[in-house]
Amino acid sequence: MRTSELAEPGSGEAVVKVDAAGVSFGDILLRLGVIPGGPTPPFTPGFDIAGVVEKVGPGVTGLEVGQPVAALLRTGGYSDRLIAPAERLVPRPSGADAVESAAVALNYFIAYQMLHRVAEAKPGHRILVHGASGGVGVAFLQLAQLAGIETYGSASAEKRDLVTKFGGHPIDYRKDDFVKIIRSLPGGTVHAAFDAIGGSHFNRSSSVVGRGGIMVAYGQSAALVDGKPNKAVGARGFLGGVALPKLIPNGKRTTFYNAWALEKSHPSAYREDLAEVLKLLAEGKISPLIAKTAALEEAADVQRQLEQGAVTGKVVLTPGDSK
Numbered sequence: 286m287r288t289s290e291l292a293e294p295g296s297g298e299a300v301v302k303v304d305a306a307g308v309s310f311g312d313i314l315l316r317l318g319v320i321p322g323g324p325t326p327p328f329t330p331g332f333d334i335a336g337v338v339e340k341v342g343p344g345v346t347g348l349e350v351g352q353p354v355a356a357l358l359r360t361g362g363y364s365d366r367l368i369a370p371a372e373r374l375v376p377r378p379s380g381a382d383a384v385e386s387a388a389v390a391l392n393y394f395i396a397y398q399m400l401h402r403v404a405e406a407k408p409g410h411r412i413l414v415h416g417a418s419g420g421v422g423v424a425f426l427q428l429a430q431l432a433g434i435e436t437y438g439s440a441s442a443e444k445r446d447l448v449t450k451f452g453g454h455p456i457d458y459r460k461d462d463f464v465k466i467i468r469s470l471p472g473g474t475v476h477a478a479f480d481a482i483g484g485s486h487f488n489r490s491s492s493v494v495g496r497g498g499i500m501v502a503y504g505q506s507a508a509l510v511d512g513k514p515n516k517a518v519g520a521r522g523f524l525g526g527v528a529l530p531k532l533i534p535n536g537k538r539t540t541f542y543n544a545w546a547l548e549k550s551h552p553s554a555y556r557e558d559l560a561e562v563l564k565l566l567a568e569g570k571i572s573p574l575i576a577k578t579a580a581l582e583e584a585a586d587v588q589r590q591l592e593q594g595a596v597t598g599k600v601v602l603t604p605g606d607s608k
Contacts, residue, residue, distance in 0.1 A: 298368050362602075385572075429452070
């Protein structure tokens with residue numbers, strides 16, 4: 286762990302005492318340099334946090350000292366205290382505790398945006414979610430179930446019951462051919478496919494999307510082989526699975542979802558969507574699957590466990606428990 290003196294918050298900034306910080310596979314990809322445009326090491330990882338405002342800088346309105354907040358940040362979440370732009374801090378409603386808020390601030394937020402803003406899925410639509418038993422996958426299942434959207438989810442046979450629990454139709458990714466299964470259904474297509482695997486998998490997902498539908502890529506786990514980034518696989522996925530299909534006039538769309546890029550085209554989306562997710566949490570309409578909480582100094586071990594697939598659900602660091 287590194288320690289550093291925290292400066293005073295500048296104009297439009299606030300100091301947050303971090304009570305919970307989520308650990309995600311994206312943290313690992315960022316550390317390994319798989320995600321383009323990532324920060325230069327050394328840096329503090331961590332996208333999703335929940336805590337309490339300790340101090341506000343000049344010009345900050347709408348936030349008070351002692352106010353519970355959550356945020357999605359580019360880096361820095363693995364901290365006991367941090368300085369963040371006040372505009373990134375979204376108030377937590379009563380009933381949204383810190384650990385659960387950190388667990389939804391990334392997974393459920395991005396699933397909500399991909400489902401509703403990017404794919405514009407509606408009640409009665411059918412979707413395909415890969416990695417349906419993972420943190421983002423479970424978020425898709427719960428949000429789709431709330432919205433009356435039919436979901437087919439790929440996962441291991443051991444996680445079949447988990448997919449079913451949240452209203453999904455499970456597909457065993459080891460034994461079943463998801464392309465054949467989708468094509469055997471009435472209509473033979475889905476409105477949207479959500480794929481974080483990458484490589485040639487993007488093309489297979491696109492193949493089951495119907496006209497007017499979309500394949501949404503949001504990660505490239507296939508580009509991480511034995512703990513090392515494989516840039517060829519990453520390039521194959523992006524170019525062959527996302528960029529080139531855009532040139533084919535088949536009535537389908539492909540896109541690589543990026544929360545930061547979406548904010549540029551929809552400036553109010555971040556605060557609106559995170560507030561909505563926190564509201565659903567407070568009302569008990571969504572329930573994140575939390576594998577465990579861990580102290581801040583356990584972050585490296587937690588990342589290794591996540592990388593090895595030894596964790597089911599979200600791991601949340603609790604800096605207040607650190608020694």
